[in-house]
Amino acid sequence: MNRGSCLVWVFGDYGDYFQNRVTLQLIAKGKSLAAELDTRLGVVVLGEDIGQYVMEYAAHGADVIYAADHHALKDYDVELFTAVVASWVGIYRPEIFLAGATVFGREFFPRLAKRLQTGLSADCVALEIDKESGAFVQTTPAFGGDLLADVITPQHRPQMATVHPGTFRELSHDPFAIAELIYPPVPELPPRKIEVIRRRQERAHKASLKDAKVVIVGGKGMGSKANFEKLFQLAEILDGEVGATRPAVDAGWIGEERLLGQTGKSVRPRLLITIGTSGALQYTSGIQGSETVIAVNRDPSAPIFSVADLGIVGDADRIVSLLIEELNRRL
Amino acid sequence: MHIAICIKQVPDIAAVRIDRERMTVVREGVQNIINPSDYQALSLAMALKSKIGGTVTVITMGPPQSEEALREALAAGADRGILLTDHAFAGADTLATSHVLSKAISRLDPAPSIIFCGNNTIDSDTGHVGPQVAEELGIAQVCGILDVQAESEQTLLAKRMGERYIETIRVGCPVLFTVRKEGGTAILPGLGSLQRAFSAGSIISWDKEELGLSDDETGLAGSATRVWRLRATPLKIKGDIITGQAQELVQAILRKLESMSLVDEDQRHE
Numbered sequence: 001m002n003r004g005s006c007l008v009w010v011f012g013d014y015g016d017y018f019q020n021r022v023t024l025q026l027i028a029k030g031k032s033l034a035a036e037l038d039t040r041l042g043v044v045v046l047g048e049d050i051g052q053y054v055m056e057y058a059a060h061g062a063d064v065i066y067a068a069d070h071h072a073l074k075d076y077d078v079e080l081f082t083a084v085v086a087s088w089v090g091i092y093r094p095e096i097f098l099a100g101a102t103v104f105g106r107e108f109f110p111r112l113a114k115r116l117q118t119g120l121s122a123d124c125v126a127l128e129i130d131k132e133s134g135a136f137v138q139t140t141p142a143f144g145g146d147l148l149a150d151v152i153t154p155q156h157r158p159q160m161a162t163v164h165p166g167t168f169r170e171l172s173h174d175p176f177a178i179a180e181l182i183y184p185p186v187p188e189l190p191p192r193k194i195e196v197i198r199r200r201q202e203r204a205h206k207a208s209l210k211d212a213k214v215v216i217v218g219g220k221g222m223g224s225k226a227n228f229e230k231l232f233q234l235a236e237i238l239d240g241e242v243g244a245t246r247p248a249v250d251a252g253w254i255g256e257e258r259l260l261g262q263t264g265k266s267v268r269p270r271l272l273i274t275i276g277t278s279g280a281l282q283y284t285s286g287i288q289g290s291e292t293v294i295a296v297n298r299d300p301s302a303p304i305f306s307v308a309d310l311g312i313v314g315d316a317d318r319i320v321s322l323l324i325e326e327l328n329r330r331l
Numbered sequence: 332m333h334i335a336i337c338i339k340q341v342p343d344i345a346a347v348r349i350d351r352e353r354m355t356v357v358r359e360g361v362q363n364i365i366n367p368s369d370y371q372a373l374s375l376a377m378a379l380k381s382k383i384g385g386t387v388t389v390i391t392m393g394p395p396q397s398e399e400a401l402r403e404a405l406a407a408g409a410d411r412g413i414l415l416t417d418h419a420f421a422g423a424d425t426l427a428t429s430h431v432l433s434k435a436i437s438r439l440d441p442a443p444s445i446i447f448c449g450n451n452t453i454d455s456d457t458g459h460v461g462p463q464v465a466e467e468l469g470i471a472q473v474c475g476i477l478d479v480q481a482e483s484e485q486t487l488l489a490k491r492m493g494e495r496y497i498e499t500i501r502v503g504c505p506v507l508f509t510v511r512k513e514g515g516t517a518i519l520p521g522l523g524s525l526q527r528a529f530s531a532g533s534i535i536s537w538d539k540e541e542l543g544l545s546d547d548e549t550g551l552a553g554s555a556t557r558v559w560r561l562r563a564t565p566l567k568i569k570g571d572i573i574t575g576q577a578q579e580l581v582q583a584i585l586r587k588l589e590s591m592s593l594v595d596e597d598q599r600h601e
């Protein structure tokens with residue numbers, strides 16, 4: 001290994017538990033990319049009192065940590081973070097730079113890539129070094145996920161990508177691991193233009209949904225609020241809980257706290273029945289821990305069937321109504 | 332107050348099919364629409380305009396036919412449209428797209444106080460263009476907003492969805508917002524005018540020369556990324572997909588539930 005160089009970087013997004021997991025996943029992937037390129041893996045951490053994150057990233061495999069512990073960086077701010085990180089990229093010139101495709105990653109990385117005048121691929125679901133050409137191949141879903149596009153950045157550096165959460169598996173925690181800790185200079189910071197004046201937690205997690213053994217999910221294909229409400233009956237009979245996709249929440253059929261997926265909750269029930277949902281990645285990322293999945297959709301080519309153990313091609317409301325009838329008859 | 336909106340004409344992805352055998356995208360009979368989150372941006376702009384007045388300029392970069400999208404926006408109430416079209420713009424990634432859009436916006440007089448973009452397009456779906464335009468113009472960005480209100484002459488309050496929070500944000504002008512399509516504001520009827528939409532002069536067209544751009548700054552040549560290849564998403568069919576009469580389908584579900592001991596076996600059929 002080339003001891004001196006550290007050319008694969010990961011942005012340490014520790015905003016909350018979920019975001020931090022993505023960082024850990026990227027450290028694991030970044031480390032294997034770095035090994036292939038004969039270099040080391042660095043993590044960039046900005047904030048105030050970041051000691052716990054520095055320790056955690058070291059324990060999860062970071063070789064080098066580039067940190068700024070600065071009061072002005074306490075709260076995330078795209079312009080401040082861009083100023084600092086762009087100046088560090090200028091100093092150390094990494095080849096590859098990854099961030100989680102979190103809400104913050106997806107607004108910070110485009111701005112950073114633009115300042116650095118380099119390429120960025122969005123929400124990648126695979127990353128690899130092509131054996132033949134040596135190119136860093138960034139795979140991103142195209143056409144609503146029906147196709148995959150392999151993107152490369154031939155000349156510009158660093159090669160930047162945001163990565164879909166849950167794509168890679170984090171390394172186990174090694175409390176004895178050590179990393180080199182560097183405090184690069186913090187450049188003059190631009191003024192903060194954005195003020196967060198209120199922050200309302202989306203309603204607290206319903207413990208019962210997260211821990212439920214059976215989850216019934218309704219999507220846009222449920223068609224109406226009246227149809228959607230039958231899912232509660234079904235859930236009750238099966239001693240389960242109800243979840244929903246984004247369009248069902250937006251239609252007002254159910255509260256935001258029942259949203260599953262990338263911007264909602266993740267569930268890991270024994271059985272999940274998903275009805276009238278197309279199977280968008282942003283949704284399926286929240287249900288992938290389910291043991292058994294039954295999907296109901298009237299479109300036989302719906303992507304949801306690719307994650308289902310049993311796929312039922314049929315009308316959502318008709319199936320739900322009949323199923324309730326049958327189950328009631330058996331009780 | 333001058334408000335600019337970047338809109339893109341996109342194929343209605345829901346209607347696009349992929350021919351997995353030939354690995355081609357079947358666009359036959361697929362309509363072109365204004366990208367949904369851009370349309371939502373347009374409705375937020377119209378709502379702002381109806382409260383505080385001002386003019387709304389819609390901008391699009393694309394082939395000549397994207398003029399349709401501008402006309403649709405004019406019919407919905409925008410005051411003028413700018414079509415950025417040139418062969419040299421084709422094949423642009425977000426770096427090159429944001430460059431052309433920024434050049435066009437910086438030519439607007441007066442400079443817009445608010446710029447809206449959609450959160451993401453349904454065809455490219457990167458969500459990069461908004462933040463990259465903000466960066467090139469050197470102005471603040473607030474991404475993923477659901478709603479925005481004027482607080483005073485020069486400050487705005489925006490509601491946006493963070494990772495786990497709904498945040499209210501105060502920001503001064505100039506600012507670029509990217510708008511989520513889920514916001515739910517509807518365009519007020521009567522704001523638009525079909526006459527304006529189809530009158531000459533309400534749409535102007537700028538090409539590479541007009542914008543003072545050289546060949547290597549735009550399109551494929553000005554892009555940092557390349558699509559190396561497209562391939563079909565591996566179909567990870569895990570289980571059975573069954574079709575049939577609703578009754579049979581429900582029986583299949585019940586058998587699955589029985590096999591997992593979630594329901595008792597049916598006693599009736601002995």
Ligand SMILES: Cc1cc2nc3c(=O)[nH]c(=O)nc-3n(C[C@H](O)[C@H](O)[C@H](O)COP(=O)(O)OP(=O)(O)OC[C@H]3O[C@@H](n4cnc5c(N)ncnc54)[C@H](O)[C@@H]3O)c2cc1C
Pocket residue numbers: 218219220221222223244245246247248259260261262263264275276277278279280281282283296297298299302314315316317451
């Ligand atoms: C950044 C980002 C984050 C996102 N985060 C999330 C998230 O956390 N959670 C989430 O859910 N979404 C999220 N989304 C939205 C996501 O991309 C999809 O749009 C959403 O999951 C689709 O929900 P759906 O399957 O209910 O609706 P649709 O995609 O509209 O699918 C409806 C399905 O129902 C079927 N159908 C219609 N009528 C019937 C009928 N009568 N009987 C049977 N089937 C029928 C149709 O064939 C179709 O497949 C996010 C999007 C973005 C861009």
Ligand SMILES: Nc1ncnc2c1ncn2[C@@H]1O[C@H](COP(=O)(O)O)[C@@H](O)[C@H]1O
Pocket residue numbers: 337338339366368369390391392393425428432447448449450451452455456457458459460461
């Ligand atoms: N060709 C274009 N012309 C005008 N606006 C665009 C164009 N491409 C992208 N945008 C804007 O940038 C937003 C994000 O696009 P994208 O980065 O492709 O997801 C869109 O919602 C539009 O507001």
